[in-house]
Amino acid sequence: MTTATAGREVTYLEAISEALDEEMTRDERVFIMGEDIGPYGGAFRITEGFQKKYGEWRVLDTPLAESGFVGAAIGAAMMGMRPVVEMQFADFISCAFDQIVEVAGTSYYRWRASVPMVIRAPYGGGVHGGPFHSECPEGWFFHSPGLKLVAPSTPYDAKGLLKAAIRDPNPVIYFEHKFLYRRVKAVLPSEDYIVPIGKGDVKRVGTDISVITYGAMVHLALEAADLLAKDGINLEVVDLRSLIPLDQELIYESVRKTSKAIVLHEDNKTGGIGAEIAARLAEDCFDCLDGPIIRIAPPDTPIPFSAPLEEFFLPKITDVVTAAKKLASY
């Protein structure tokens, strides 16, 4: 377990752990459940030491039954608890799809039972996990009403969004990117803070082309922006942070300024979040566009295991550079 210490650099993973720890201390109703999160500390060691500190009933090892324990979290949430459920890997969330979409997503709408539950979903590729340890399942839930979806890209956002998710009265799926766990670090404020759900963030201010993205792809976009700057193309990188609610205003503001948009994500291309953003831009910002909206996303295949296959599958810096150069010519 990490303790919040001012001035110390923490990883994205440690930021998640700190948020959980602080919220469990702050609010007795918060408890966590999932597979192997107790004495073992979870597959990624995010809850290491938690059971010692908070006891067996607030750090609950569950049977291997995602639908059952997500359902149980919903029931506990209805009774006034604040469960945080850990999916061992986001891929296994498909086993709990029914409980999340049909029950958690509809209860408040139908009978005013709020479901203040957070599901932490370690997702994403680039870690050679193969088809079932690398998926980006956010698109499935993006289409379902009643759920909030967040996907931080930095330690600051990871901590602040998890705290906001835990305090939110609605079901929130928190997509934490496995590739970023130990690769990004930052010094975090020592005081309590949240990152409000529904607010995106411009991670790099630019003038020529907006790259709208989230999660690990934010870092890819930033690297591409550095390269393109040398060619005199100035990218603006919009980090969505929240997928539902989407910060439409921020997206529109950026595209109205640059008049050009690239939508970049790691989830499959068809029917994905990028498709929705492109459609909204076409509907609402048609007048200000100086070029086609370009989507950069993996092909419609499962995410493969072998390194060259995964490399081919995932968006690359060169994809962003090529798209930006094409757009710059308009």
Added chain:
Amino acid sequence: MDLAVVAKEIKPADLLQMYYYLRLTRTLEDRVTALYRQGRIVGGVYTSNGMEAIPVGYASAIERDDIIAPYHRDMGAFLIRGITPGEVVAQYLGKRTGPTRGKDGNVHIGDLKRGIIGFVSHLADNLPIAAGAALAFKIRGESRVVVANTGDGGTSRGDFHEALNFAAVRKLPVVFFCNNNQYAYSTPLSLQMPIKDVVDRAKAYAIPGEIVDGNDVAAVYLAAKRAIGRARAGGGPTFIECKTMRMHGHSEHDSAKYVPRELLEEWKQKDPILKAEQLLRALGYADDAAFHEVEERVKREVEAGVEFGEQSPLPEGPEVLEGVFADDEEVSS
């Protein structure tokens, strides 16, 4: 039910109250069915006809702070928890005064203030939810209990097994009821599972099981009392299979031609209201005049409910957009 046991274990007033709810359920559901036949209700009408003793029995056995997680043949439990006939009719008619304000229909009724977890059509989904509610009570050290119900068909779903397993591992204060009415829509039990008694499924989870006559309200009530008492004392979950028969079609559109007529004739003799009357008479708690009085009372209450439902306003179209997300102020405690 053994008369001496009933006399000893159930207060006369409680038994009379159960009889009242059996009658209220039957009369209300018959009236709703009539509205359906007249085309005034659209959609599914799932009744508990012939099975009223199960929800009435278990819901009579719980305490005020306990929680129920009913399924679609539990009208009596909704009524006992305080849902009024007027609210039921309003819900069926899609009125704004219904418990879901027209957002959902039929018996998809939930209200945490009245201790009812609303259910979704997806059968057995309410069972992990019930286990989770019980988990909340256990974490907080409260002595509250959850009672959930499912049909026999619902016990084939994974969520049934995941819920029982989790509840058993953590010894949660939850009682699982099963209404075994021998059919799941048109599918007989023999094609649903390779066992005769659903209760055998609980064995795999080391959950104590019991089979009761689902048409005997006193038997259901006493079994529920025992199981609830054990749950409250920390003894963990119980599974109670109630043997009964679905006397109507699956929903009122369904003629249920696939059910042998002789089977229905046989079960007609075991009607739960008939049985309750025999019991009350034998115990000397009530006579025909008293039964007639209850009949008149529930008729009045149901008619008042129908009037309330019919006169209630429909929601306005744009209300569809309201309440997808909870506001921070509305968070439950």
